[in-house]
Amino acid sequence: xxxxxxxxxxxxxxxxxxxxxxxxxxxxxxxxxxxxxxxxxxxxxxxxxxxxxxxxxxxxxxxxxxxxxxxxxxx
Numbered sequence: 001x002x003x004x005x006x007x008x009x010x011x012x013x014x015x016x017x018x019x020x021x022x023x024x025x026x027x028x029x030x031x032x033x034x035x036x037x038x039x040x041x042x043x044x045x046x047x048x049x050x051x052x053x054x055x056x057x058x059x060x061x062x063x064x065x066x067x068x069x070x071x072x073x074x075x
Contacts, residue, residue, distance in 0.1 A: 008053055018049035025049075 005026070013022045024041045 004057075008057065011053060011056060012049060015049070015052070018045075018052060021046050021049045 009022050009026055012025055013019050021041060024046060
């Protein structure tokens with residue numbers, strides 16, 4: 001499980017759009033004044049990042065059903 005978490009964080013960090021969600025994904029506490037008090041991660045985009053990550057790790061069929069149910073719950 002530790003390696004999955006580490007690999008997932010590295011993959012998110014390498015993505016040009018989703019790299020800002022690495023700290024949020026790892027559930028680390030925000031560092032610095034702006035992150036603690038002003039910057040709130042967008043849930044919809046975070047779930048898109050998770051869907052992208054799921055697709056990369058499990059393949060297109062493995063992550064598609066779970067992605068649809070998660071995105072359906074957000075609506």
